[in-house]
Amino acid sequence: MPLIDALTESEGLLVVNKPAGLVCHPTKAGPLSSLISRARLHLEGRATPHLIHRLDRETGGVLALATTAEAGAALRDLWMQGYIAKEYWAIVHGEFPEGDRWIDVPLGRDKTSVVAIRDWVVEDGTGSAAMTHVRRWEVFERAGEIYSLLRVWLYTGRKHQIRIHLSSAGHPIVGDKLYGRNPDHYLSFVEHRLGPEAKAELMVPNHALHAARLWIPWQGRELEFSASPAPYFMAFLRGEPVVWPPDDETGASF
Numbered sequence: 001m002p003l004i005d006a007l008t009e010s011e012g013l014l015v016v017n018k019p020a021g022l023v024c025h026p027t028k029a030g031p032l033s034s035l036i037s038r039a040r041l042h043l044e045g046r047a048t049p050h051l052i053h054r055l056d057r058e059t060g061g062v063l064a065l066a067t068t069a070e071a072g073a074a075l076r077d078l079w080m081q082g083y084i085a086k087e088y089w090a091i092v093h094g095e096f097p098e099g100d101r102w103i104d105v106p107l108g109r110d111k112t113s114v115v116a117i118r119d120w121v122v123e124d125g126t127g128s129a130a131m132t133h134v135r136r137w138e139v140f141e142r143a144g145e146i147y148s149l150l151r152v153w154l155y156t157g158r159k160h161q162i163r164i165h166l167s168s169a170g171h172p173i174v175g176d177k178l179y180g181r182n183p184d185h186y187l188s189f190v191e192h193r194l195g196p197e198a199k200a201e202l203m204v205p206n207h208a209l210h211a212a213r214l215w216i217p218w219q220g221r222e223l224e225f226s227a228s229p230a231p232y233f234m235a236f237l238r239g240e241p242v243v244w245p246p247d248d249e250t251g252a253s254f
Helices: 035-043 069-080 159-169 184-190 198-201 230-236
Strands: 008-009 013-018 062-068 087-092 098-106 107-108 119-120 131-143 145-154 209-218 221-228
Touching: 008 221, 013 035, 013 209, 035 062, 062 069, 062 221, 069 209, 087 159, 087 230, 098 159, 119 159, 131 159, 145 159, 184 198
Parallel strands: 062 209
Antiparallel strands: 008 013, 013 062, 087 145, 087 209, 098 131, 107 119, 131 145, 209 221
């Protein structure tokens, strides 16, 4: 099995399909426990990978790294200027409204939560501006419940932005342990007590958010990269049985 699923490796770019459940930054759990560590092993000393952006631990999909310092500086500049575009797919609870919707509410630290990494909508003037563009793609039913498949584009890149915006709009992402319907799921997960009942409520092993496409203007060309969602995402969407891994990885890095 390859260390990473490389979509391209050229001109200072290493674009990969990150597996859901893998953290981006280094951990103490060994060289295979993070995307950046796997990228280093994959490059075998030919180059040094640089993380330009990140995806949450449970979010899979397209992610770009630089393999030279020069490419890293150029990519960061493109990112800061808003020239790099990303499209996500999300499965959410409930029937999301038709048409294009823009969720434009500021985000910041959730001071009411016992979970240190949890952010939320902050409208007291201390939050950071955040805007998400959402378009409903499909509405479907599973076991008497309604769900929506959405296409999502970011205009800002705040921590957990899509997850918070959708949850605050009344449509949390399926399987989201931190911003979903049961606030105990995240603590159950990190404390190694996520039992059969909680798994049945979550329905999927990782939340149903996928980075589907990435557009980068690079070396005078417009590059587009895409990746298919994880099997659990597609199984839930198709109404097929969802297979959980035999040994669920646990950790607090979301």
